[in-house]
Amino acid sequence: MMTGMTPDVRESMTALLALPSPTPDDVDWAGFEHFYGRADDVPALLRGLLDPDPETAERSLATLGNRVCHQGGSSAPAALAVPFLIRAAAGPGVHGREGLLLLAAQAVRSDRSGQALRSDLLRVADDGDSFGGPSPEAARAAVLAGVPSLLPLLDDAGPGSRSAAAFALATVSPVGSPEVAAALRGRLAVEADPVVRICLVLAVAQLALDHGDAAEVVAWAGDLFGGEVHPLDVRFAAGLAWLCATPAAPPEPLLRLLLAGAGAAEAWMRRVPWVSQQLDHGMGAWLVALLGDMHEFPLRPDPVGRPAAEGREAAGRFTAALTTHEDPAVVVSACEAAARQVRMWRDETGAMLELLAECLHHPSRAVRSAAGSRLARCGAVPDRVADRVATVLDHDDDPELRGWAALTLAHRGDARAVAPLIDLLTAGTCALPEGWIWMDRTPQRLLDLMRPHAAALLPAVVHRLTAGDTDGWRHVRQDLVAGLSSWREDAAGAAEALARLLGDAEFDRTAGHASGHKAVATALGRIGPAAGVAVPALDRLAAGVAVPALDRLAAGVVVPALDRLAAGVVVLALDRLADGTAPDSLGTLLWARWRITGEETSATAAALARLAAVPLADVTALSLLADMGPAAAGHEAVIRGRLTDSFEWARAEAANALWRCTADASGALPVLTELVDGVPWAPLFGAGHGTVVGCLADIGPAAAPAVPAMVAFLDRDRRPGTDGPRHDPVSWDQHAVATVRSAVHQIRGGPAPREVLAAADGG
Template sequence: MNLDGIDWRRLKHAYGRATAIPRLLREAASDDAGQAGEAVERLESVLWETEEAMVYSASPTVVPFLAELAAAPRTHHRPRLLRLMFDIADAVWELEEIAALGGDSDLLNFPAQLEWARAARTAVQAQAPTLARLLEDGDPEVRAEAARILARFPGHGSDPLPALQDRAAREEDVGTAASMILSVGELARRRRQRPVAWLRERLRAARAREVRVAAGVALARCGAGLDDAACEAIGAELRAERSALDDQPWTSSQGRAEFLLSALSDDADTHLAVAVQALRTTDSAERLKALPLAGEVMLTWRAGPQTLLPSLVELCADPEASVRIAATRQIVQGGPRIADVADRLAELLDDPEAEVSGNAAWALSLVGDARAIPTVTAELAEPRLPIPIGRALEGLRGAAQELIPHVAAYLRAPRQNPQLPGDTLIGVLIGLRSWGPRALPLLPELIGVLERGTAVPACAWTLGTLGSAAAAAVPHLRGLLEPDADPIARDAAAWALWQITGDAEEPLRVLGEGLKGGLSDHAVELLCGLGDRAAPVVKLIRRHLKSSLYGTGAACALYRITGDAERTLPRLIEGVEATPVGMLAVQCLGDIGPAAAPALAAIEEIATSPRVLATRIEKDLIATDLAYRDMAVAAAERIRR
């Protein structure tokens, strides 16, 4: 290596001047594997920063030496050197995205960072001839790593695709053959003419499952449809305990299952077909592995529950209790479509396994199925099943009249569920918020909870949802406004008083400073609900309109309080997204009507997306997402009028 002709003092790595780089490169070439490994590890840390995907001015200069070392058969740790080349060159993508958005970045010296990353990519491209020769290397890991780099960085002049196809067809190592085929798919997906026939032949003729899987994934990446054989192979791969694809270049950073699901085309039908195939096995261990993967797919695509719930409920007949438990855990996430399999779930209410029967009752309660009521009332009397009883009560709000005597008894003598974390009483109180006026017969018991001083904030929030009908609670709530009271309880009591009395003066003495500091999502929701009764805080809210953090919420609240569309419309349009406050903005825009037309594209994306757009922090994710979809559909219709 001709290292002495470079002025390393003028170059920088992660920790300063790059003067140590020549020594590290020479040590990486050492016959001593331990010394070489330490040098490679040090090179990895100084040339590429993992968290920010950053490179440095020395990185492009080092690339030819890394390639030279990787090409020498006597060098230790050659696959790691090739991975480092890949990572150095790959840093450019994130920086290019930032540049396309105007170059706004927290990175120091962003223009220089982008220049170094582009130079690093060019330096790797220049090594295409060396990488092509490494496809014939004696080490299968080296062959696989070289193929991955060629797939992302196609080189100068010559097209690496024919060489990759030829080498993959001759490759005898199963994992490397699969990795090479994935590289073919990665390279070909950017082209108009794609080797679909060649990939289908690999899918048909290959004996190894992993090679067939790689061909199926490559076909999906190329936009070609997958037949049942491809879906079956990928489903089997997702269930497999071990695979030759494990620790291959394409899967090592994410893990095999996550890579396969993310690498399949951005198409709901493909993911769902693979998930269904993954569940079709008679082996209990494989079913247990497939179930959470199917659940993940169901939470990703809006068509997921309709497609997957029938397959999931079939597994509830499995003789293995662990499979039935795992299946019902996924079913409770299914949203309104749970109703489609309600009869099968009702059969599980008598399952000898407590978690199975509990999950079945929970799922039925979420869709308001009255067959869950006996289990829920029994849980209120003596909690023993792992059912979040508050969520169950929320789903069964339509049966409030039948449940009220049991809830009242529980509120008078609350019991903690030993099967679940968190305070059961708080969960019950949260669940009752969705009942609205239906919970009014529970007013004496709710006041009793306040008087006992347990779960006070949660109880105050629930009382607030009853509005003026909860006037009997006002003296008790006022007693919580004392300066020495718990601050969380004070805030909750102040909001509840505002909702019950409509008078802002007393609550604002408690809430004013907090509202000056910012607007939580919950505060925005409450202010929108108060409408013109929140007029005393208009000036305070206006100061948040220009805030990047609180502007959308401020616009929603101001529009609901004042009806001022002219002032709030720009921020409402900007704030459209599938989040609680973003959807409040969507509803406001729908009420504004045709003047909100600039927001239509963003609203229609929420209405028509095949993906679940609600974030994973939302409870009942699928039900929440469907509610967002319906809100967007209704708003778009009103805007078009």
């Protein structure tokens, strides 16, 4: 092996397999790395697999699997472990035989992070796979060498081991596939367990596809699913194999089969290793994604040559059929499938929202909840759907369902949302369950479009802000703070409650992706002079002085030290910048104070400029300088210095700041135009895109060269995704479309339609 560089795992595998009876000590593990560092811990874990104590063996397997095959990726140590995994699995009395076989197969495969595409499901990793490099090739060599040990396991007493053996054997390279395929077919003829039969069908199909025999799979699978001769599980698996073997639109008999089997198949497929990790939202949602050959969060371009329109049309029809299924669990999954299509495709929005609206009146409460929660994440629904949602408020007393309905209507700025939002915010316990990941956390954007109803809602909002984070209200309070920012001066009635949050360390700690103090200060700054009650708290935070008891703040008591601090807070902040002890939110705190008081303009601009001058720094300071406008023009040199930043959104904010502070379109336009043309709008429309588009709109006709790229964005059907945890993809895309459309109108010299401007402002 070479010294001074990582050895070639394929060469190491060849040497290992050439040994008559290799042991873990025959591998130079220290020369390789797994996902947690050097692999010199692997030999002990491999020996632990053979421990007579089942708990020790299980622990060793779990630790080994996490380190060598992590989040869908494989590694060189995973490949080198395969011979030992197969030997252990073939041994008598071993603990966790199924898990050993699954890990051996995972070393060869890549799960594409759960892509579930027809073109990926029955495919192993290859040399060019971004997850594995040359490791899958080495692992396949080990599986091929282990075929004599694996084939007898197709007759193991445990059905889980038989399924896992089929999964591992399906990764054998083409040179060994004829023998393996014959064994799989032979076992299929006598197998009684439905899950194992599904695995055997998929394994036979995968071997043939890997050998280039797609036509053979199409014919064989068509014969299996085409009649009533075979059990439903075999026919269902054959239908999946057919889909993976051809890009052709599925025939109606296949769609009817998948529909009929959707309920029974879920219990089976959760034990099928090809699919088990992809069923978090149920069989219906997975089947729809497979039929459409699409993934909600694509990590790579769509497969070349796939008939996307045909696949999507089939997926849409199948979703509609699933919503009529007799099994409520299937209908719940269909609701997720419908919502996914809304999140992915602009053109699918109307039909899928109609399906969700129909499910609001399903006999099953689980279905009604699923439909309501999905609608609440689908942006501003059209009038007809909104009317159906409003009937929930008239006929359903369930607090959760009423909460989802209120949130859905609030995303339209609908007056019918006011009363139920007040009920939601003043209840003792939050009626809406909190999601377990940030993309599902609820609720979001309660207030953003409800500014016309601010007076009616403010008492309930203030109550919620001051009542604490107990009983599931944590994310709601964070969303309310962000929403108040969009109300600007109309949120003045909440200024004292917001000021209290500036002293709430727990609120700041639990804010997650954004600093709580920063979000609160932003809301106060946008309120402006009416938020004067918050100035002492802003000063304390900016200067790093401990916040006194909240009751003292509410009573308007300011300690003597703060009296002395207030007059020179920005100067003191500049000193803290110089010695590197300033808090991360300092720029926002100083900007908010300036927006409220109008004081110390020059010093505030100087502090923001010093923050903005830091290479690779957060771009917030640049956006705050832009908000100061001509008052920050004296720091043009700092702003221009960031126009060539390596971070594209720093360049965006710098160009925006240059225009707003100096009105120099000639300096800003080249950067802005390059960003529109050169930075993809997918997979997301980010905050930086909004900055670029908004600045181009204000520049006006001189920005005409950027219009074609913006028009192309408007013409695309695929939604570009979400820019962060507070926006669902649909509402954010609606905001993005409104922003871009408004910009195109302004650049072309005409006023934007009123409804476009309103939607853009609401985002």
